[in-house]
Each structure stands twice: as C-alpha cells, then as structure tokens.
Amino acid sequence: MKAFTYLSSFMIPFLIFYIVGYGFLSKRDIYGDFLKGTEDGLRMVLRLCPTLIGLMTAVGVLRASGFLDFCGALLGNFTEKAGMPAEIVPLAVVRLFSSSGATGLLLDIFKEFGTDSLNGLMGGILLSSTESVFYCMSVYFGSVQIEKTRYTLAGALLASLAGIIASVIFAHLMI
Numbered sequence: 334m335k336a337f338t339y340l341s342s343f344m345i346p347f348l349i350f351y352i353v354g355y356g357f358l359s360k361r362d363i364y365g366d367f368l369k370g371t372e373d374g375l376r377m378v379l380r381l382c383p384t385l386i387g388l389m390t391a392v393g394v395l396r397a398s399g400f401l402d403f404c405g406a407l408l409g410n411f412t413e414k415a416g417m418p419a420e421i422v423p424l425a426v427v428r429l430f431s432s433s434g435a436t437g438l439l440l441d442i443f444k445e446f447g448t449d450s451l452n453g454l455m456g457g458i459l460l461s462s463t464e465s466v467f468y469c470m471s472v473y474f475g476s477v478q479i480e481k482t483r484y485t486l487a488g489a490l491l492a493s494l495a496g497i498i499a500s501v502i503f504a505h506l507m508i
Contacts, residue, residue: 377476384471392427392434401426401438417455417501420446424456425463425497429490432465455504462496464489 356363395401401423409419420442428435439456446452466489474482 381472381476384475388430388468388471389434392431396427396434396438415501416505417497418452420452421455421459425459425493428460428463429466429493431468432460435460435465451504451508454507455500458500458503459497462499463493464496466490466493 353363356366404426405419405422408422412422413419424435424438424442427438439460442452442456448454448457466486470482470485470489474480474485
C-alpha cells in the first residue's frame, strides 16, 4: 500500500514534466499554449456562472422555504409503501439539481438518524448511484450551446430512478 502512496505522489509532477518535455521536443510555444488554454477556461467559467448561480439559488430557496420537506411528506406516503422513508425523498429530488445541496441534506440525515441507520445507508447509496441531472445538462450542454438535447433528459431521469431503486433495495439488504 505504501508503494501506491509513494507512486501517486509523483504522478502529477511526472505528468507536468512529461507535457513540458513533449512541448520542448515538438518545438511548441508551451507558455503561449498555456495562456491560450487558461483564457479559454476563464471564458467558459464566465459563460457558465449565470446558470450555476441560478441553480444554487433555486435549491437554496426550495430548501429554506420548507417546500422540500412538504414534498417529502406528501410523496413519503407513497414511497414508504415501497420501502423508501419520507426523509429520503427530498434528498432524491435535490440530487437531480445539486450535488452540494444533496450532500448537505445527507449530512442532516446522518446527524438525525446516524450513518448506519436505514436512512443513512439509503441516502449514502442514493448519492453514490445517482447524478445531478439538471446541473450536468445545463453546464455541459450550455457550455457548447446545444439546445436540442433529444433523449438525454429521459435517459438520465431513468438512470437516476434506477439508482434510487437500487439504493432502496441495497439499503434494506444491508440492514
């Protein structure tokens, strides 16, 4: 195990030296390429900022207003019959929009119920097996100005549903 730790500490410097060495051997303007890349990256960040701010604000408003708790209680009547506690429903909804917001909700679940509880295990598995669909679509498609996403949303929501169902099944198997 120490060999992997030792090896991993040299991977990033090796990669940097490899890229710089390859640039010198190819007789390229390495610094100019670096500056062009950072300029493109900063432009991309500036284009994505409004989308990211809007998503984060929306999740914060929904969480602070109590709307997520209301939805969790409402949908919890149906999901409890399928084995999914009502406290997990807001986590599944927020996860579709924001990974950091879902992580905050999961930490609240851990504090209230514990990490080894059914809710804690289910929430942890859910967070690991689903994706922030709307965030990813808005960032990745927005960065390259794709407006017609075809079947991406339906496929991503279906995959998230499969992850939610898997988290319910596996959490019940582990308890």
